Amino acid sequence: MRRISLVVVVVAVTGVAGVASYMESASGQSNGDAAPIYGVKLPKGYRDWRLISVKRLTGKLKQLRAELGNDLAIKAYREGTLPFPDGAIIAALHWDEDSSVSDNQALAAGFPGLGLESTFAGFAVNAQFMVKDSKKYAASGGWGFADFTKGKPGDEALHAKCFPCHAPAKDRDYVFTRYAPTPGTE
């Protein structure tokens, strides 16, 4: 079950052509602990970073996602600074979308007639990172990209897709995700 989830994710990120090379690396040809092309390593402590926004992906993937930022990224978002400063890192955490019968029973009992159901972050799929270094990554808009699953980076074919896919967001320094407002206050 876990292997199936991983393969599906990689199909989504690399396209069908990337599956063969992924299967090779999954069979033992590790890329080491730095992502190919950009050399980004898994940032330490990213689970403690602050929240930028929440997303959901539908289609052949059903995922809930959280975008977190290190201090430099959060500061830039809040102040509207573009481009992001060197040192900013944005993390995208991806989970399979899961649900619970008992949670939904509690919702139905608490709020009858509204048809409410909930889903939540289930199996941890992968995490992706954008690391700003305007000199080192000048050829890719100043960003280094990385994808990790269980501490291991994805393969080169996968990483070769990152920057072209982010090109449509050039006017936002290649970052799709916008900073979410603060419920309860705003």
Next chain:
Amino acid sequence: MRRISLVVVVVAVTGVAGVASYMESASGQSNGDAAPIYGVKLPKGYRDWRLISVKRLTGKLKQLRAELGNDLAIKAYREGTLPFPDGAIIAALHWDEDSSVSDNQALAAGFPGLGLESTFAGFAVNAQFMVKDSKKYAASGGWGFADFTKGKPGDEALHAKCFPCHAPAKDRDYVFTRYAPTPGTE
């Protein structure tokens, strides 16, 4: 448009019977800045708290949600401590689910054939809080509950529903949300 969203939310949280009293408070009868019943005020700095998990609500509400915890709550979650210690606060941030045509065009171009579309946290709806104080809130499982919209607490009818609705999660100290694993590492 914004007023409609607020009313829909309150219908969900209070049930139909709560709408009339909500409309009264929306027309100027403010409850002040402390939530009724429990006296909880809007916690400072909760937008900076660390992520517990991500959720989605469907039915008559379409929301993306983030659950954040203060340091005591995060520590208890990570160590599996139940009941939560006094001082722990859990925040639930609720947004309307939104989408972007240009985001979806970028997904379709980057990952053809997968039918991928994304949604993200849009309009900020409300935030809800659980504050642990085992003595002060002994009658409600040790938790004080609060709901805020744009800095103003919801009414008493709304808050009267909080604890009964959380009763099914008694074996998890009345907390429904579980701590999400860490994608990229786990």
